[in-house]
Amino acid sequence: MKKRINIPLLLIVLGLSWFCLGFLIFPNINTVIQTFFHEGSFSLEPVAKLLKSQRAMDSLKNSFILAVTLTVSVNLIGVFLVLIMEYFEIKGAKFLKLGYYTTLIYSGVVLVSGYKFIYDKNGFVTKLIQSIVPSYTASWFHGFLAVAFVMTFACTSNHVLFLSNAIKKLDFSTIEAAKTMGASKLRILFQIVFPTLKPTLFALTILTFLTGLAATSAPMILGGREFETITPMILTFSRSHSSRNLATILALILGIATIILLSFMMKSERKGNFMSISKVKVDFQKQKIDHPIVNIFVHVFAYAIFILYAVPVILIILFSFTDAASISSGTLALDRMTIKNYALAFSSLKALQPYLVSLVYGLVASFLVVALCLLCSRLIHRYPNSKLIVFLEYILMIPWLLPTTLIAIGLSISFNQPTPFTFNSILTGTVWLLLLGYIIIKIPFTLRMTKSVFFNINTEITEAAQNLGANSFYTFRRVILPIVLPATAGVFALNFIAILQDYDLTVFLYHPLYEPLGVMIRNATANQTVADTKALSLVYSVIIMVMSTIIMYLVYSDSSFVKKLFRTWRDRKNELSNDL
The missing domain is CATH 1.10.3720.10 (MetI-like)
Incomplete structure (x- = not known):
């Protein structure tokens, strides 16, 4: 008996094939063709032109510098945040989470604009610092350090989400067994906990590197001409017909780097096996910090970072209720509070x-x-x-x-x-x-x-x-x-x-x-x-x-x-x- 053709299924598959071919494959292949076969024959002239552009080469260098910097700084801050929230017994840990989770409710250009607003030369924090140290430079928040600072705190959201879940799934019986064998808490942390979290940490490192490599908002708003990276440079070049090929070449370099790193990540994940060897899983219990000086230091640092996370959100909300003069001067006063901005917005x-x-x-x-x-x-x-x-x-x-x-x-x-x-x-x-x-x-x-x-x-x-x-x-x-x-x-x-x-x-x-x-x-x-x-x-x-x-x-x-x-x-x- 002849098999009946499923017409709806056939139409669906044809529609998906049209979409994939037309909007996922064709644009990327066409980009390569338009770049290297612009006049019908293969040419590496766009590559040579890129190599001669000092500005373009500097943007490539800056992007890789930023990416490497963030893999270190974001991992350090991100791991510390997760240890504070989920691993150690910290006073007020639930309160601290409110600050650490702020990057989940605003990110990208909104977050960077918020940091610029409060740390810029007319920003509230800058004005506050100058009131204490009058000789302090007002235009301090720009360039590489400003970009790295903002992105370090902005990119910990993945750690907060994924590394926190990984720690919650730790097998506490393994840690208890190490304790009974005389292992110190520091040794347990570095020889048991971190190796178990290695797959998650590795994936987060690759994603952080790629985020730094393709960063747009922070370098564009805070970097300026002194610290230009690939993506803002692509945007600049793409706006001119004469330099559009340079934008395409930079985007292709970014794409090649992304594919290589993601492929390396997936290959390493397939080889890795860092699961707990315990047959009976015991729920994880938070660990106490026994050393009093270390305990004080950790608490102070935890609350200091909380302030860095919470201040931009609080000030954005407060200044949204102030008048135009207060916003321009970066000053807060109760008598200038108003809801006119919200009335204007609607x-x-x-x-x-x-x-x-x-x-x-x-x-x-x-x-x-x-x-x-x-x-x-x-x-x-x-x-x-x-x-x-x-x-x-x-x-x-x-x-x-x-x-x-x-x-x-x-x-x-x-x-x-x-x-x-x-x-x-x-x-x-x-x-x-x-x-x-x-x-x-x-x-x-x-x-x-x-x-x-x-x-x-x-x-x-x-x-x-x-x-x-x-x-x-x-x-x-x-x-x-x-x-x-x-x-x-x-x-x-x-x-x-x-x-x-x-x-x-x-x-x-x-x-x-x-x-x-x-x-x-x-x-x-x-x-x-x-x-x-x-x-x-x-x-x-x-x-x-x-x-x-x-x-x-x-x-x-x-x-x-x-x-x-x-x-x-x-x-x-x-x-x-x-x-x-």
């Missing part, structure tokens, strides 16, 4: 426009990427042995291997003329290109999260639905979707917040008439910006932080609505499993 459509633009982009892009990845995850889960589906999955992970700048340049170059993939339409210079860019960069994370949820579904449930005569679409809509919905909602929320304050991709692709929040906040950091614009940027920053806090609570808090909803659907799933 007084007209023009004032609301950056927020509304980012809001629409965030909602639409997050919905579309989640819908796409749910569909792909369903195919991967249902056809795990299909070579075509496996190949499509690998293609969908391409954005994970490439820096945002290379993706942005590829989209700009490839779709500035009609192509079959865009049905002979031009996307460059339209509002659609940025939406497409957001979807592309969020695919790897969303796919990995949704796919893991699908593979936790009991297959007996779907088989039972099919045996009762339900078709694939009905099974997905009424059985599978309710189970994966809570986790999917969390992924949607995280994508939305990331897009809302994105700058790295946005600055390359946004439409000039529809300025998103990230670009608006970046422009507000310029010295020539009027005070009202700075006030609006502070208001927008506070709104972003409030929204991020609510969403992080919904996603990560055990008492949140999302977790309760998840438990409800999990109970429903268990009831269905028991009935079967």
